[in-house]
Amino acid sequence: MKTSKINGVGVNSNINCDNMCNLKTPVTANHISNVISKTECSKLNGLHLSLKNANNKNEDYLAFNGSKNHTGERDNLYSMNGTNDEDEETDDKLFDNRYTNDINVLLRGESDNIFKNYIQAIPKIQMYKGILLQGFLVPQKLIKGLEGLQIRPDDIIIASYPKSGTTWTEEIVSILYNNGNLEKIKSKNLIDRVIHLEVGRPLFPLTFLNNLKSPRLLATHLPFHLLPAQVRDLKCKIIYVARNPKDNAVSYFHHHKIASFLGNYKGSWDEFLHLFSHGKLVYGSWFHHVAKYWEESINNPDKILFLKYEDMKRDLEKEVRKILGFLNMEITPERLNLLIDHCSFESMKNNNMVNREVLPIKVFDFSHTKFMRKGIIGDWKNYFDETQNVEFERIYQQKMKKIKNNLTFDFEP
Numbered sequence: 001m002k003t004s005k006i007n008g009v010g011v012n013s014n015i016n017c018d019n020m021c022n023l024k025t026p027v028t029a030n031h032i033s034n035v036i037s038k039t040e041c042s043k044l045n046g047l048h049l050s051l052k053n054a055n056n057k058n059e060d061y062l063a064f065n066g067s068k069n070h071t072g073e074r075d076n077l078y079s080m081n082g083t084n085d086e087d088e089e090t091d092d093k094l095f096d097n098r099y100t101n102d103i104n105v106l107l108r109g110e111s112d113n114i115f116k117n118y119i120q121a122i123p124k125i126q127m128y129k130g131i132l133l134q135g136f137l138v139p140q141k142l143i144k145g146l147e148g149l150q151i152r153p154d155d156i157i158i159a160s161y162p163k164s165g166t167t168w169t170e171e172i173v174s175i176l177y178n179n180g181n182l183e184k185i186k187s188k189n190l191i192d193r194v195i196h197l198e199v200g201r202p203l204f205p206l207t208f209l210n211n212l213k214s215p216r217l218l219a220t221h222l223p224f225h226l227l228p229a230q231v232r233d234l235k236c237k238i239i240y241v242a243r244n245p246k247d248n249a250v251s252y253f254h255h256h257k258i259a260s261f262l263g264n265y266k267g268s269w270d271e272f273l274h275l276f277s278h279g280k281l282v283y284g285s286w287f288h289h290v291a292k293y294w295e296e297s298i299n300n301p302d303k304i305l306f307l308k309y310e311d312m313k314r315d316l317e318k319e320v321r322k323i324l325g326f327l328n329m330e331i332t333p334e335r336l337n338l339l340i341d342h343c344s345f346e347s348m349k350n351n352n353m354v355n356r357e358v359l360p361i362k363v364f365d366f367s368h369t370k371f372m373r374k375g376i377i378g379d380w381k382n383y384f385d386e387t388q389n390v391e392f393e394r395i396y397q398q399k400m401k402k403i404k405n406n407l408t409f410d411f412e413p
């Protein structure tokens, strides 16, 4: 029998000893446990292993020698991804929902120091089903409980990757649900009109969600696979808003600086762009987030409306009409005009009910920048240098070509 070496560990069966160890013949994780000892297993710590599962399909694992079971059985091998796509980058594998939920395991197996520093700076950081989440406002118990949340057909979910125009869309939808009557919303804080699913109320957050009156306007930054099961089954409608990733990254960078729940980010823009480009941020990869909702919206256009920030900037009225059509609603032309004025950037910037200046607890440091910062297309040009732009374009082209149905973004005002 052929014996190969991985990090000096002799392992039988036909194993290739590259960085990504590939078991060429069908063997199970148990097979490995038969041939390596506890000490040897520790040498595999952090390595990626590709193993055949019981159905003879390749699965990738991160070897970790930290649990009680040291033998290399599946307890010690955290699944990275079910696919074996060779041009898939390692960081794509972070987002598989069978990936470890244990931050310590993640840190131990991680060689990217920028990512490590990022993780360690965020208070109560947590990993759930492949997605990093802050734990200051997002209780893990709630995240788990959301899976079984009872959804009503008249619920509306506004979903987005952070900093894509969520607040803007929330304000518009909230006004439409008040028949375009600005009087009804003008002295009520947006956070009490549109409820963020994963931002838990301190006491009994699930009960709070269950007790809300219909129709419930709900918002979330969760990627599709973390939505409540009944939302994934499209029991209610979803409005998704996406923004070109360059401006999205810049806005998220500043958000990280002002938000205490994100550790008031101290790293450089270059480091942040690295994290953004590789999906190593709270709420995961922009590419994965956007791609999945896009695909669902193409397959279920009557259930998921996919909006773009840039379209809203260019012609807000047109996009509001889209929302009206999607929701089967109408408002008078006069009220539509008032809504458009009310939802301009300048107006929202000065509106304390939406600009996050009035909150129950202080979570933002506005001395760096305001929540309503610039509100434009193309601010990325003030941040990306030539090298960063070339590298981001490379990643963007590579990732976008995997997304079906021609999803494109505008980067110019």
Ligand code: PPS
Pocket: 160, 161, 162, 163, 164, 165, 166, 167, 168, 247, 250, 251, 252, 254, 255, 343, 344, 345, 346, 348, 371, 372, 373, 374, 375, 376, 379
């Ligand atoms: S959050 O924290 O994820 O909910 O943030 P989100 O609301 O998604 O995004 C905030 C960015 O959207 C800009 N914004 C607007 N732009 C144009 N017009 C209007 N009315 C508007 N309202 C919010 C806001 O300024 C943030 O973008 P940046 O680029 O940082 O200014």
